[in-house]
Amino acid sequence: MSSLTSDPNQTENTDTIIRPPYFFISGFIDIPHMKYYYVFLCFVYIISLVGNTFVMMVIYMDSSLHSPKCIAVFNLAFTDMCGSTALVPKVLDMFLFSRQLISYDHCLASLFFIFLFLTMQSFNLTILSYDRLVAICCPLRYHMMVTYRSMFQLTGAAWVFAVFLVLLAVCLITRLSFCRSLVINSYVCDHGPLFRLAAPCSDVVPNTVISYLNPCLMLYFPMVFIISSYICITHALFTITLPQERAVKTCTSHLILVAIFYLPINFTYLLHSIIPTNARIINLSLTSVLPPMLNPIIYVLKTEEFKESAKKMLSKRGGQRPCRKCHSKKAG
Template sequence: MNSQTSNLSLTENITTIIRPPYFYISGFTGIPHMKYYYVFLSLVYIISLMGNIFVMFVIYVDRSLHSSKYIVVFNLALTDVCGTTALVPKLLDMFFFDRQFISYDQCLTNQFFVIVFLFMQSFNLTILSYDRLVAICCPLRYHMLVSHRSMFQLTGAAWVFAVLIVLIPVGFITSLSFCRSVVINSYFCDHYPLYSLAAPCSDVLPNRVMSHLIPCIVFFIPMIFIIASYICIIHALFTITLPRDRHRAIKTCTAHLILVAIYHLPVNITYLFVSFLPSNIRILNLSLTSVLPPMLNPIIYVLKTEEFKVSAKRLLKRVAQRAVGPLMLT
């Protein structure tokens, strides 16, 4: 009798984790004319790849851009290439070729890489705001505070932190049981729709806490730092007496402010009101946040940053001369 009782209590204490062999990504369901949106995503992906690879190539080739600031710009372009590549090709493959089933392990891998690169964009923009803050408020100490070593350390720490902080919610997913639906109401293996599927079968409180805490750390705190840094920058601008110097200082911040606006405004709205936004609006907003900033970042830098524009023109002129030279000889 005692043996049977102990076996029963042991059986009750064993928790069986139900992991489905696959998930089904529903994507943009119920939204009319979505085939045109997929074509749009394809064009955005191609432009993003070409633009960011061009930015990295110009920075790598032109020694005049081998400064501390452009370490972060290069890292931002690299993040954009990796982020769009982690997301868009798989998305297009699923919905153009009706391959919306994804295995359990592939789903967690997809979630990890997409979110890591999304977070890295926030960290890169924060490091660039630090660069602008020091350049305008402490110009005499700029080369001491913003050295190659400090920029490599900041970007390296950002990568490590992004990887570690994403591993936490992904790790919590592995402890959940999915005993009912396997349909993810998103366009990738998004964390919030995924752990919501396990709500009837598992305690999702740790996942819910992480889904609110991590965006605060990754999006809202950097946004507060960026706002505070620009308050200091605006105050410093009033102390600059020469209009030409003030105009030059403002111009150096314009590109960064545009990048911050097109990235932080939609992503903060999405994660701040994640529980209140209609599903389709959330999916479209988050998808545009994932693909538009990587496409616009190189365009903005080419158009708004004078030193990069000069370097790009010089490089293109050199390439054109080398291409035309053999033709002139023949």
């Protein structure tokens, strides 16, 4: 990869900061038949796109779903769709068509959007756990505490905080000089592998601090809140004398989403030093694409209100076609 080393004539030198024209995404190394995996990613992306679009359509078209809770569900579906779109098409373009060179600016933009939507997935699951916590532990005060205004405020604050965290990490990358290797050992412009490339040429201590701080704020603190909320929910369910089957079903669907999202990503980050590079990259790629595909399926199948609304919408669309034919026959 000698051709990828930085050249003073090809780099932008501003205040001794060496910014290369491009990086090389190494991706998966020496794994046979990887094209089948990229076809699988394409299949997953299409299902994710269709599923999340369907969930947003159901919420938008069914007035019975115009509730504060569904603001968070709609936002989760939107985030999942955007997150998959920010990641999968570029991965397919890079590795299916051998276009693994990515420009400096494009790399930072890709880093920003991938991690922004990943962070918002975590925050949306946290907001949904807050909704379940109030609904089960404080049912009499639910409509006072969970309103359209409060849900919009929570969602807006989550977006602002996510943009701030990710933008801070990206801005700290821009102060680094890349004077040696330009090969990123990942399948995307990943934050850790990217700033470590500048370690021989720049002070990466602030980037290292952010690489430990941001996962705590983006993943671990929300996960701790979700676990704590479900401890409270479990205690409340045991103390309630009346059956709470609907509440349990709703919590079950949310817990499945939480497990699908948090368990693989925490496993990868906590054990990254002992996991082989290819296994880590494959696990991270699956962690990024599977939850957006499974979230709409689980919500439609596991949540009764969504299941009923989806059935109504599909039956209405299916029932419209025969009626049109009947009207045309009558008119004839």
